[in-house]
Structures are given as C-alpha cells and as structure tokens.
Amino acid sequence: MTETISYVGLPKFEIEVPNSLEEALNLLHIHQTNCKPLAGGTDLLVDLRHRLIQPNVIIDVKNIPELKKLEFTPNELTIGAAVPISEVLTLSQIKTYYTALYQALNDMCDEILRNRATIGGNIATASPAADTAGPLYTHQAVVEVQSKSKGSRLIAIDKFFKGVKKSDLAPDELIVSINMPKPTINTKSAFMKMKRGAEDLALVGAAGSHNQEHTYLGFTAVAPTPVFLDISNLIIEKKISENVFQSIWKEIDSKISPITDVRSSRDYRIHITEILTRLILKEIIL
Amino acid sequence: MKKQITLTVNDKIHEILIKSNETLLDILRNHLRITSVKAACWQGDCGLCTILLEGVPIKSCLVLAYEADNKRVITVEGLSIEGSVSKLQESFINNGAVQCGFCTSAFLLMGHYLLKQGKPLERKEIEHLLNGIICRCTGYKQIIDSILAVSSISSE
Amino acid sequence: MVNIFMTNYIGKSIPRKDAFDKVSGAAVYAFDIDNIPDMLFCKFLTSPHAHARIVSIDTSSAEKIPGVAAIATGKDWPVKIGLYAGDRDILAVEKVVWIGQPVVAVAAQTEEIAERALEAIEIEYEILPAILDPVAAKDSNEILVHEKMAEYGHSSAFNPVPGTNIANLFKLRKGNIKDGFSKADLVIENTFRMPQVAHAYLEPIVSIGHYCSDGTIEVWSSAQSPFTVRYLLGVTFAVPISNITVYTPYIGGGFGGKAGLNFEPLVVLLSRKAGNRPIKLRLTREENFRSAPIRVGMMAHIKTGVTSDGRITAEEIEYIWDSGAFADYAVNVGRAAGYVSIGPYDIDNIKSDSYTIYTNKPYATAFRGFGHMELHWVIERQRDFTANKIGMDPVVFRKSNTLKPGKSVTANQDRLREDAGSIDQCLDKVWIDLRENLSKTSPEKPWFFRGIGIAGFMKGPAQPPNSASSAYVKFSEDGGILVSVGTSEMGQGTITSLAQIAAEELGLPIEKVKIMGDRDTDRDAYTWQTVGSRSLFMDGNAVRDACKDAKGQIFEIASQVLRVPSEDLILKNELIFPKGEKWKHLSLAELVMGYMYPTGESIGGPIIGRGKYIAKMTMLDPETGAGKPTIFETFGAQGVEIKINALTGEITIKRLVSAFDIGKAINPELCKSQIIGGGVMALSIAMNEQLQYNEEGNLLNPNLVDYVISRAADIPEEFVSYLIENPQEDGPYGARGIGELTMLGVPAAIGNAIFNAISVQINDLPLSPEKVWSEIQQQRPELLASLKQKIFED
Incomplete structure (x- = not known):
C-alpha cells in the first residue's frame, strides 16, 4: 500500500x-x-x-548490567545485547579472533550510528540483510535469551531467524547476549558485502570461516532469512579448486532465493553471491 | 506522559519538560531553538542532526529525549570560543568547505570529535569516518582538507 | 574593457561573505523559521494512485479534531497554475495524475494534530489507466494525462499538442538532412537513456504563507527565485504584485529543484481559509521525493553521418523528455536541449525533434545543467562511438568538428562570437593531462581494468529574451556600501563574487561592502530568477552598472568641490582626486551623504547607485529553431581515469580532470569549489542515482538510503581543475557562468572510459555496478567467465 x-x-x-x-x-x-x-x-x-x-x-534495556557485558574469556566471547558496536570494536580480540565479525561491524551503517547501533538490535530486527548474521554463524554464535515464562534458553544462530523480520524470539523474550566460542588456532574468517555506494544496505553479504575441522559460510540478503551452510564435508585436502567450488556452489545455489528490489536484481544478487563466495573461499582456505 | 529532564547544552544547564515520544532533535530545535542542528530525513540517513552527546557523535533524530537526561550536549555553537571561531571553523572558511551551509554544523562537530581523538588522521580514514553525513554541494573534498589541515597543525 | 591597473579584488580568492554565518550556526533557513506569531502547521494527504478520478472527499470528522484550523481541497481555489503552461492544480481538483500529488491539506496547531486529521479524511477514487513510459505516452491518444490541454494557457515560446501527451515539441533544422547523410561514408545509430533523478538538496522544501487580513500576502520560502514566486502568486490569486512580499532566507541547496513555484500557493490558500493565520509547510524527505518536482528522464535516438576522414556530415536526433504530470520547467528543458541538440559542434545538416512528454509520474523541473548533462551524455558518447568506428583519436575527431568563431551555433542560430571562448583549448587541456598522468603500474588484480575517457560540452543560460537583472548600491556615512541584488545565495557563492565586483568598481576594501545572504522582494533589486548559471554575468553586470552610476554621482559633486571636470577625477582607496594631483583629495565619507563646505553650505545628498542589465536575445523560429537563444556559451571538457572491477562491475574514479573557459575567474577558489562539488554530484548521478517506480507508478526509493547519493568515501582520489580565461567583452571583467557546467561532461566521460577499459558500450545511465556487470555479461561473457576462474589462480 x-x-x-x-x-x-x-x-x-x-x-x-x-x-x-x-x-x-x-x-x-x-x-x-x-x-x-x-x-x-x-x-x-x-x-x-x-x-x-x-x-x-x-x-x-540499556541500564541492565547483563546486556552491557562485553567480555573475552579463555573460552568465549560474550557481547551483551545492548553494547554499541563502537564499543565492541574497542575490544582488540575481535579483530584477532573474529575477523569476519570485525569486518562486518567496521563497515556497518556509519561511524556515527555505530555509537548507538547494537548487535542485539541487528539480529532482533531479523532483517534478511542483517550484516552480522553471516559472521555470527561462521563464528558459531549462540544467542542467550530470557523470559519470565521460559527462563533462560540458548538459541544457536542458525535456528534464530524464522522469516522476513521474524525470529525465534517470543514476545516476552529478551536477547541478553551473543556468545561465541574462542576459535581454534589457525581458524581464518572473512566477511564481504556488496553495496551500491559507500553508504547503503548490503545487496549481498557473505561470510566464511575455515579451520582443520570445519568450513562455514553465511549469506545475507539472498533469501527471506540469512542462509547458513556447513560445507566442511566438501573441503577436501584443505584446497579449493574449480571442481570443489562447483560442488559448493551447487549447495549454495539450491539454498538461496534472492529477490529483485531497488538495490539489485535477482540475477545480479546470484552473480555477486558467487563472486563473493569465490573471494572468501580464496581468502580463508588458500 | 511528560517528564522533566536536565540537559546541559554547551555548558548551560536546562530543565525541560518533555513528552516520552520526543526525540533529542525535537528538544534541541523546538524547545531550546538551537536551529544549527538541522534535519533532512528524520531516520538517520543524512546525519545533519549530529550532535555530541557526552562527547560522542550521535544522530539526534534517533535518540529519545529522555535518554539525554543528565547528559551533556555540544552543538556547533559550543565550538566557538568567546565569540571567535575555532581553528576548525576557520579552516572550513579558508578551505572553501562551506557552500549552502545546511550540513556544515554536522561536519564541524564530527571533525571536532575526530580531532579530539588525538590520533593522526589519514585522508582515506577521514573519508570513511565521514560517511554518515551527506553533503550535496561541496563534493566533500574541501571538508576533508579542512579537517586534515587542522590535524597536521596540531600534530606538529 | 578590462581595466588593468585596478585589480584589487578581481581574480582574488577571498573567503565567502556567508561563511562566518554558516560555520557559526547562525545562518537562518526557511526551515528554521518557527517563531512567526500565531503560526499554524500544514500537512497534506497525497494520492495513492498514478491516475484516478476523485469521486468524493470527506473531511467532516477531521474538521472536528481540536486544533485543526482549516482543511483545503482543490475546489477551494481551482485555478490552473504553472510557469510556462497552466496545467497544475494547487490541490488535485477533478483527478489525480501521479502518486504523491497533494489532494487535501490541513492547517493545525501542530504537525502532529495535522497528521491525525489526515488519518480521519476519506477519499474515494475511481482508478483510471495510467501511462508511465514517455515513449508510449508520446504516441498515445487513448490515455491522456491532460485531456483538457486545449483549455490551458501557455507561453508563446512553446508548442503543446492538445489531444496527445506532448507538452512541447521543439524543432531544430539546418541544411538538408538527406544530402548530409548521402555524403557520409558511415552512418551510426544509437539509443541513449537517462532516468529521472532527484535533486536531493538537503534543506527540504519549506513554504510559509500569510494571507494578511488587509489583502497583502507575505511568503517565506526556500525558493531560488523569489521574484518569480511573487509574480506567479500575483497571477494565481489575482492580487497586485506590489502587495506581495517574498522572503527567502539562506537556501539549503536548490540545484534547480527550488527554481519555480512549488507549495507557496498552497500555504497562502490555507492561510486565507484559516482566518489569515500564517501557515508553515515543511516537507519530510519522503514527501520531498514523492510530491516535489524532480529532474526529467530522457530517451534519445541519434543518427550520425560521418566521412572516413572524420567530418560529421549530418546528425538527426529525437529527444524524448519525461516531464511527469506537469510541464513546469520541463518544457523549457526540452526547448533548451533542443536548440543545443548537437553540442559544441559545427555540422552542416541537422534535424532534431525534442519532445517533452506528460506521464503519470512526479513532475519534472529545472535541474543543474537544464537538459545539457542529458544531451551531452548522448552527444559525447556518440562522438566516441564514431571516433572508434573510423579509427580516430577521440579528441582529434572532436576537434575536426568543433564549433569555431564565426560559425553558426548549432542550427542557424547566432554566429559564434570571436571572444566566445574555446572548446578546443578545454579538450586539449584535459586530454593531455589525462594521458600524461595515466597510472603507470598495472592494476593489482587481473579483474581490474583501467581506462580514460573525455567529454566536451557547452551551455548558456536558458532564459526568456527579456530576462533582466538590477542592482543598487547604497552608501553609509563612512563610505561603505550595501549592495542589493535579486539573485539568491544557495551555496554557489555568487554574492561573494558580486561583492568583489562592487569593491573593485568603487575602490573599496571588501570589508566595507555588505551584501545580504537573504532576499526580500520589497527590499532587494529585481532579478528574473537564480538559474542557468546566469547570475554572475547578468547580476554582475548590473552591480557594475550600479557602481558606475554611483561613481558618476560622486564625481559630479567632487567636480564642483574640486573645480575639476568629472572626467579628470579618480576614485581610489576611498579617495577622490584629480588625475596626477593625489594631494587634492576628498574622502568618500565626506561626499556620500552630501558635501558640506567649511561655511556650512551643503551640496549633493545621500548617494544610491542604480544599475541594470537585460539579456540580448531573440525568439526562435518555431519551424527551424533559428535565432539567438543565449547571451553566452561557456565551453568545457571533463575527463576521468577509472578502474573497473569487471567481476562486480564496480567503478572507482581515480582522477577527475576538468577545464572550463570561463572568461575570467572573479574568485578562482569559488570556481574550483563549484567544479569539485558539481563534479561529485555528477559522478553520483552518473553512477548510482535513479528514481525507481513499480508498475503502478509508486516510487520505490523515496529516502536517502534507498536512493543512493555519493558519500565522502565515494569521491575521486584526485581532482584537477583548469580555469581558462579567454575574456568575453560583455561579461563582467570578461566572466562567463560556470555553476551548472561542472556536471555536464562527467557521465559521458565515464561511459567513454568504460569502453576504453573493457570495450563494452553502455548507453543507459546509471552506470551502477549492476548495469556494468550486465553489459559485460551480454557483450563479453567470455571475459567474465575467464576472470571468475582467475580468482583461485591469482
């Protein structure tokens, strides 16, 4: 209307x-x-x-101590749901251990809005284009939510998004924090997004991470919800070739269903998804 | 619902009766009549309503007024020192960073904030940091030049 | 004539007169005026349909809301208004013609109350088939945006065709087009397009109207042309023009979007209905996108005949301009672009038809460049296309066809004057610079490609033959002056240059020259409009004339006091003295309020200098376009070095090189500011901007994030600007206008650079990453396939 x-x-x-x-x-x-x-x-x-x-x-919710927590322990990173992105970026371990998230946060909205915007808000909105969704998946994030009726529960990020602007959150539930395990040594991750100018919502966002055991990919703005793929079984001998890529792309292609809108046509989104996937795989694997 | 808040603007303390759905932008412009704080989109895209809240730049159209209770606000009027303009304002004049002027206050406040961080600034970095404010006249270059000029003076 | 010994201020980059107001936060815009006693606020309800008959409007519940002072509908004042054609309703009367058209307006105590009133209004529509595509609209006589066109009044400079959607047809003819093509070795045909775009000035449109109880009208507006607003309000409300005052404070950007009459009649109408209380309307950004005028869209089909040695023998063009729902300035855009048609070239055989077409979309108005950025996108892409086909260097090819002094400007218009400036010098400057400074290293990845491209262009002010400017200078007791002009300050910096001209003429220090940044039609000298890069030339000449008049009056008194003939007197450093007898001086302060002899006997009196300038042009022949359409042409060229990521289609601009023959740079830094600012605006338009509609004609990107405009990180790495100064005798100190010129060549230069980089021709704007990718995909699929593979190899 x-x-x-x-x-x-x-x-x-x-x-x-x-x-x-x-x-x-x-x-x-x-x-x-x-x-x-x-x-x-x-x-x-x-x-x-x-x-x-x-x-x-x-x-x-900005006066609630649990939601303002920002902590890196030997096992885990905890980001309170109400911590502004600019504050998250002050934690040096973000860049070292959570490169994909760092890259996403550093280019999210703009320097001024980053003083207010939060990761909690970014996922709570559940936009198909939520920049942090891909990196959070590749870092295997778990969202802690609480409510009076159900108490505390942990939602793996790949179970969090349910549709366009729909999440697994019940109306009385509040996101408390986002938690990510400390990655094993030699984990590499990366995030890239395509936009029309310096300041735009992503027309495609792509994130990936890779280590000895696992390779994960996460995409945004290509389906009603962010798209997450565990492609660990497709990475043979820790190498990426055209053949290996084609088998990965087959998986991705079957899961994405981009739309045409003001930012991009469906075809261009598919093309950019492919290019970003190639660039990210090269970055994290080769 | 109305609520009384205390707001320090450019070192002056104000007690203001606000409504819960008023933004900080509404208060600054409508109650305090600080018209140097502009607006052009009311949804965080243009950056013209940027002010410093507790020394940090925020877009005042996306902050509720009550959130600023007991906090300090600086607008462009707060950059001038006893009737004369600051080094950055002077640099804007001398480097041709002003055209229609509607975005000028926002860029001055952002520039002031960046200079206050005390870190040496690269051109590329400044460009990235200024992405949150739109200027349709100048093409940004002379705004960046003006900030760089003051940055290089203070680092000498 | 340029006076060599007296150049204290001409050519000097003094800081802007308005800069202090603007950096200190003190500058007041119409947006900021909230303190007029008793003022009410206006909001309007807009049409949700692109084309529909209004069946009924029920405002009864809205009227009962406390705080609502008045509600207006189209029937309250159903006169047709418009700049060149009376085709526009203040509020829609019988039918709505685009999504976003104001239908009902409310005046209330606050904007919030007005919004609640709008929610309570019921409108019933009968939906009509809409026409959105201007090409289809041109040939349609089934769906008509204005079926009553025959009843509309229009300016005699235009040729609307009733029974169609043609708001204007402009014809340009020269030589014999058939013969021309028969002499060609090669004929090249292309179609080019440019979408509608938004001005995106930052200060949204603001109008405050006060229909006073004594029948006078006061208006405060973010308008560029206060005198035109005053004139058209007089026509609209049948009020003597002297009874209307229009105030325009500083303007937060205009770019043509505030050039005409916009919402002023609406607020005046509401004020009258609301018991003569002042009414303020301030558009939100979404309203500004949907309901305020935008820039035309364009489609052009061009056919060029050329000999194998590079001489253009014939050019045939059809331009179609998408005017949206009303003619506004768009008919004159079609006319101005029509009489230029072929750009800065000398071609013997020309046939061009320029159609301005009504569609059910937001209406189009003036926009910086006034059709010339669009037409040079066509012409300058076509020139490169042609040069490439015949294997010639693009600049050598252009220069074998460019306009030279003594030759007819486009088609049998005026001969180009000897002192008109040089397109060739502009082309040379840019091309040499681009080639000498070309990046030496190869790009860092195999999918990056570099390219350079150039475009030449020309433009003069599009104004009626009787367009005029005036100025007055009024002295204060210390010999300082107030300069009054009619031209508006919306960022260009003209008032600073005009102050420099006055300081120069009267030998005053610039600090003693006051020029206001706001306009008041009662206080200020008249000018026609602030458009078309005309102000420095026209108002500049008027200021010079006023200063000369004042000087004449000063000399007349001094001549009596000093007993020396006027013509032997000199005014310098605020002193008047006979030539060679500096010691016999009188000070300006002693004279400007009248001179008193030691005895007390006094002569003269307060001095006010009066000046004027009127355009010297003619009407154009309706069949051929022959005549004199402009007072000057400014020539220019722009070039870019770009880097393309062929995998994604992204373009980065490494360098933007510009050269303009501006006659004389009164203030070189202000010129360079225009060049950088206009350059970036053009880059933004070339690479990303377009108003996007769905099939119903609903604008899909009415905000500043979905409608992407350039930010700080989008600008080129380097700007190079050349100011060429071949003075024009009748310009002030030789100057010509520059404001709009700074945009004209950018899109075509990028288009040409893309071809230079990857041999892909793109004919439609914007050159967005997606557009570039899709053209590579269509024209060179093998390139894309091989580059994809290279990612893992690299």
Whole structure:
C-alpha cells in the first residue's frame, strides 16, 4: 500500500527504564506484544516514525548490567545485547579472533550510528540483510535469551531467524547476549558485502570461516532469512579448486532465493553471491 | 506522559519538560531553538542532526529525549570560543568547505570529535569516518582538507 | 574593457561573505523559521494512485479534531497554475495524475494534530489507466494525462499538442538532412537513456504563507527565485504584485529543484481559509521525493553521418523528455536541449525533434545543467562511438568538428562570437593531462581494468529574451556600501563574487561592502530568477552598472568641490582626486551623504547607485529553431581515469580532470569549489542515482538510503581543475557562468572510459555496478567467465 501520509514525529508511547534483568522480563511479561525493547534505537525509531510498529510501551534495556557485558574469556566471547558496536570494536580480540565479525561491524551503517547501533538490535530486527548474521554463524554464535515464562534458553544462530523480520524470539523474550566460542588456532574468517555506494544496505553479504575441522559460510540478503551452510564435508585436502567450488556452489545455489528490489536484481544478487563466495573461499582456505 | 529532564547544552544547564515520544532533535530545535542542528530525513540517513552527546557523535533524530537526561550536549555553537571561531571553523572558511551551509554544523562537530581523538588522521580514514553525513554541494573534498589541515597543525 | 591597473579584488580568492554565518550556526533557513506569531502547521494527504478520478472527499470528522484550523481541497481555489503552461492544480481538483500529488491539506496547531486529521479524511477514487513510459505516452491518444490541454494557457515560446501527451515539441533544422547523410561514408545509430533523478538538496522544501487580513500576502520560502514566486502568486490569486512580499532566507541547496513555484500557493490558500493565520509547510524527505518536482528522464535516438576522414556530415536526433504530470520547467528543458541538440559542434545538416512528454509520474523541473548533462551524455558518447568506428583519436575527431568563431551555433542560430571562448583549448587541456598522468603500474588484480575517457560540452543560460537583472548600491556615512541584488545565495557563492565586483568598481576594501545572504522582494533589486548559471554575468553586470552610476554621482559633486571636470577625477582607496594631483583629495565619507563646505553650505545628498542589465536575445523560429537563444556559451571538457572491477562491475574514479573557459575567474577558489562539488554530484548521478517506480507508478526509493547519493568515501582520489580565461567583452571583467557546467561532461566521460577499459558500450545511465556487470555479461561473457576462474589462480 502506498503511504499517503508521511509522519515526522513518533507515535505516542510510554517509556520504562528497568535497572535489572528481572524487572525488564517482568515488563515484557506484562506488556507482551504491546511493548518493544529499545537498545540503540537505530531501527526501532525509524519503524516507529513510519508507523510500522505502534507499541504502547518502550522498554529501554540499556541500564541492565547483563546486556552491557562485553567480555573475552579463555573460552568465549560474550557481547551483551545492548553494547554499541563502537564499543565492541574497542575490544582488540575481535579483530584477532573474529575477523569476519570485525569486518562486518567496521563497515556497518556509519561511524556515527555505530555509537548507538547494537548487535542485539541487528539480529532482533531479523532483517534478511542483517550484516552480522553471516559472521555470527561462521563464528558459531549462540544467542542467550530470557523470559519470565521460559527462563533462560540458548538459541544457536542458525535456528534464530524464522522469516522476513521474524525470529525465534517470543514476545516476552529478551536477547541478553551473543556468545561465541574462542576459535581454534589457525581458524581464518572473512566477511564481504556488496553495496551500491559507500553508504547503503548490503545487496549481498557473505561470510566464511575455515579451520582443520570445519568450513562455514553465511549469506545475507539472498533469501527471506540469512542462509547458513556447513560445507566442511566438501573441503577436501584443505584446497579449493574449480571442481570443489562447483560442488559448493551447487549447495549454495539450491539454498538461496534472492529477490529483485531497488538495490539489485535477482540475477545480479546470484552473480555477486558467487563472486563473493569465490573471494572468501580464496581468502580463508588458500 | 511528560517528564522533566536536565540537559546541559554547551555548558548551560536546562530543565525541560518533555513528552516520552520526543526525540533529542525535537528538544534541541523546538524547545531550546538551537536551529544549527538541522534535519533532512528524520531516520538517520543524512546525519545533519549530529550532535555530541557526552562527547560522542550521535544522530539526534534517533535518540529519545529522555535518554539525554543528565547528559551533556555540544552543538556547533559550543565550538566557538568567546565569540571567535575555532581553528576548525576557520579552516572550513579558508578551505572553501562551506557552500549552502545546511550540513556544515554536522561536519564541524564530527571533525571536532575526530580531532579530539588525538590520533593522526589519514585522508582515506577521514573519508570513511565521514560517511554518515551527506553533503550535496561541496563534493566533500574541501571538508576533508579542512579537517586534515587542522590535524597536521596540531600534530606538529 | 578590462581595466588593468585596478585589480584589487578581481581574480582574488577571498573567503565567502556567508561563511562566518554558516560555520557559526547562525545562518537562518526557511526551515528554521518557527517563531512567526500565531503560526499554524500544514500537512497534506497525497494520492495513492498514478491516475484516478476523485469521486468524493470527506473531511467532516477531521474538521472536528481540536486544533485543526482549516482543511483545503482543490475546489477551494481551482485555478490552473504553472510557469510556462497552466496545467497544475494547487490541490488535485477533478483527478489525480501521479502518486504523491497533494489532494487535501490541513492547517493545525501542530504537525502532529495535522497528521491525525489526515488519518480521519476519506477519499474515494475511481482508478483510471495510467501511462508511465514517455515513449508510449508520446504516441498515445487513448490515455491522456491532460485531456483538457486545449483549455490551458501557455507561453508563446512553446508548442503543446492538445489531444496527445506532448507538452512541447521543439524543432531544430539546418541544411538538408538527406544530402548530409548521402555524403557520409558511415552512418551510426544509437539509443541513449537517462532516468529521472532527484535533486536531493538537503534543506527540504519549506513554504510559509500569510494571507494578511488587509489583502497583502507575505511568503517565506526556500525558493531560488523569489521574484518569480511573487509574480506567479500575483497571477494565481489575482492580487497586485506590489502587495506581495517574498522572503527567502539562506537556501539549503536548490540545484534547480527550488527554481519555480512549488507549495507557496498552497500555504497562502490555507492561510486565507484559516482566518489569515500564517501557515508553515515543511516537507519530510519522503514527501520531498514523492510530491516535489524532480529532474526529467530522457530517451534519445541519434543518427550520425560521418566521412572516413572524420567530418560529421549530418546528425538527426529525437529527444524524448519525461516531464511527469506537469510541464513546469520541463518544457523549457526540452526547448533548451533542443536548440543545443548537437553540442559544441559545427555540422552542416541537422534535424532534431525534442519532445517533452506528460506521464503519470512526479513532475519534472529545472535541474543543474537544464537538459545539457542529458544531451551531452548522448552527444559525447556518440562522438566516441564514431571516433572508434573510423579509427580516430577521440579528441582529434572532436576537434575536426568543433564549433569555431564565426560559425553558426548549432542550427542557424547566432554566429559564434570571436571572444566566445574555446572548446578546443578545454579538450586539449584535459586530454593531455589525462594521458600524461595515466597510472603507470598495472592494476593489482587481473579483474581490474583501467581506462580514460573525455567529454566536451557547452551551455548558456536558458532564459526568456527579456530576462533582466538590477542592482543598487547604497552608501553609509563612512563610505561603505550595501549592495542589493535579486539573485539568491544557495551555496554557489555568487554574492561573494558580486561583492568583489562592487569593491573593485568603487575602490573599496571588501570589508566595507555588505551584501545580504537573504532576499526580500520589497527590499532587494529585481532579478528574473537564480538559474542557468546566469547570475554572475547578468547580476554582475548590473552591480557594475550600479557602481558606475554611483561613481558618476560622486564625481559630479567632487567636480564642483574640486573645480575639476568629472572626467579628470579618480576614485581610489576611498579617495577622490584629480588625475596626477593625489594631494587634492576628498574622502568618500565626506561626499556620500552630501558635501558640506567649511561655511556650512551643503551640496549633493545621500548617494544610491542604480544599475541594470537585460539579456540580448531573440525568439526562435518555431519551424527551424533559428535565432539567438543565449547571451553566452561557456565551453568545457571533463575527463576521468577509472578502474573497473569487471567481476562486480564496480567503478572507482581515480582522477577527475576538468577545464572550463570561463572568461575570467572573479574568485578562482569559488570556481574550483563549484567544479569539485558539481563534479561529485555528477559522478553520483552518473553512477548510482535513479528514481525507481513499480508498475503502478509508486516510487520505490523515496529516502536517502534507498536512493543512493555519493558519500565522502565515494569521491575521486584526485581532482584537477583548469580555469581558462579567454575574456568575453560583455561579461563582467570578461566572466562567463560556470555553476551548472561542472556536471555536464562527467557521465559521458565515464561511459567513454568504460569502453576504453573493457570495450563494452553502455548507453543507459546509471552506470551502477549492476548495469556494468550486465553489459559485460551480454557483450563479453567470455571475459567474465575467464576472470571468475582467475580468482583461485591469482
């Protein structure tokens, strides 16, 4: 439907600012679909302005300690759902161990928005083009969510996305953190995206990681949800040849179903997916 | 729902009665009448409403006003020192970084922030860091030149 | 004549007069005016259909919302308005003609209340078949955007064809086209296209209207041409023009998009309905994309006859300009591009038809370049195409056909004057620079390719033959002046150059020359419009004339006081003295408010200098286009070195080299700012910009992320700008205009560089990565296949 009114202000809502996770989960439990959590607001406020969502209550989750956690332990990286990307990027281990994620974050939206935007928000929106989805898969991320009704549960990132702007999150559930195991030595990862100019949403995003045991690929903006592939069984002798690539491409091609939109045609998306896959495989394997 | 917030803007303290759905941009322009903070898209694409919140650049159209309670805001007026312009503002004048002027405040604030980091700046890096603000007149080059010029003075 | 001994300010890069206001945050734009007492805010409801009859409008529930002051529909003031053709409703009356057309407008206490009122309004439509493609629209008499075209008034310079969608047909004829082609060894035909694009000026359109209870009208607007707004408001509301005041504060970019009359009649109408309260309308970005005018789209078919030794014998062109729902400036774009048609060349046999066509899309207006970027995309791609076919160097080929002094400009128009400047010098400068500085190393990956390309061009201001400018200079007690002009400051920097001209003429320090950045039609001297790169030339001449007038008055008094004939007096450094007798001086301050003798007897009085300039042109013959259409032509050339990633189609611009024969650079840094800014704007348009519609005519990218425009990291690594100064005798200090010229050659230069790099011809803009890839895929599939394999080999 064509928009016939263009709103300038935001619709009416109340604001709640819980100081603990418990308090936040209570609020979510009470308001269910009538509320929305606010972290960076870079997607939320835009959707509000366009009246794509009209919650009665906005729950600001930035005062909750669990959601502000940013920690690298010998086993694991934990990124609280409300940590701004610019802060995540200050952690030196991101670049060393999680190269694909680092590359995605460093080129996500822009320098100013990165001071507000969060990884939690990026996946919660569940856009098919969510830049972090591919890297999170290649780093085998697990999302910790909590709710009053179901308590805590862990969702593997490849089970998180359910459709265009649909995730596995129940209305009363809140993303607490995103957790990634420390990769084994010699793991290489990379992220690349294609866009029309310096500032654009990705028309295709591709990420990959590779080590002795596993090779993972993740793609965005090529299907209603991000597309994840474990191609470990296709990588023979740790080498990539045209033949090996063709067998990998067959798998990818069967899983992607890109659309034509303002950013790109379906055909170009397929072509770019192929080129980025080649470049990434070369980067992480050869 | 209305709420009273305390906002320090360019070192002046204001107590403002806000509505929950007002953005920081709404407050700065409509309540405080700081019209140097511009807007051209109201959804974070153009960057013209950029201000420094606790010293960090943010797009004020995407920040709710209540989030700025008890925080410090700097707008372009805060860059001038006792009626005279700062080195960066002077550099914008001398390097031809101004045309229609509608984006100028945003670029000055971003430039000021980058210079305050105290790191040496490369041209390519500045280009990347400025991607969040649109200028339709200047072609960006002279804006980048202006920031580089001050950066090289201060690093000498 | 250029006065050699007095050049304190001409050719000097003094800082902009408006720079301090703008860096300090003090500059006020229409966007910022929120404090007019009693002001209300306007929002409008737009059409969701590209073409539909309005069956009914129910505003009854909206009217009951507290805070709503007035609601207007088209029936409140159903006069047809328009710049060159009266084809436009203030609000849609009988039918809607594009998605985004304002239908109902509300004035309320706040924008929020107005939005709620809009939600409560019910409109019933009867959907009509729409026509979106201008080529189909040109030949359709089934679906008509304006079936009542015959009833519309229009300017005599245009030829609309009632019963069709043709808003204007401009014909250019020279020689005998058949004979011309028969002399050719080779005939080359091509079709080129350019999509509609948005100006994307950053300050959204703002209009504040106040229909005062005494019958006078006040308007504050982000408009480029306040005097045109005033004139057309007078026509619209049948009010004496002197009773209307238009204020235009600083303008946050215009690029032609704010050149005409836009929403001013709407807010004035609402103000009258709302009990004479002022009404402010401020468009959101989406509204600005959907409801405000945009730039024409273009399709051209060109056929060129050439001899094997590189002489063009004939050229036949059909241009189709997509005007959208209203004619606005687009009919004049079609006309201006029509009379230039072939670019800066001398061809004996020409046949060109330029059609401006109505479609059910947003209406098109002026845009920096006014059809000339589009036409040079056609001409300059065709020139390279042709040079390549006959195996000639692209610049050697061009120069064997370029326009030279004494030759007719395009088709039997005026002869090119001896002091018109030189296209050849521009081409040479750019081509030599590009070739000498070509990257020496080979690109870092096998799928990267380098190429260079060039394009030449020309443009003069497209304005009516009676387009005029005026200026006055008013002295203060200390001998300083206020310069008043009508031209607007929207970023170009013209007011700074005009201040320099005044300082130069009157021998004043620039600090004592005040020129306002805002416009007020009551206060300021008249100018026709701020468009077409005309202001420095026209208003510059008017300022010079005003200064000369003031100087004459000063000398008249000084001559009495000093008892020396006026013609023997000199004005320099704020002193007036007889030639060779500097010690016998009087100061300006002693004279400008009247001179008092020691006895107290006084003569003269406060001095105001008055100046004017009027274009010297003619109407054009409707059958051949013959006549004199412009007051000058500025020539230029632009070239690029690019790097293409053939795997993805991405292009990076390494260097952008430009040369313009601008006669005289009054302020060289301001010229270079225009060259860089216009260059980047053109790169953005060439490589990415296009308004995209679905089959229903709904704009799919009405925001600044889906509609991609260049950011800081997109700009070329290097800019080189050459200012060539072959002075034009009737220009101020020899100057010609430059503002729009800075865009004209960029798209064609990139298109030519792509062919140079990978032998792929692309005829349609934008040259987006996808477009480049799809053309490589079609024209050189084997290249793409082999490069893919190289990724693993490299």
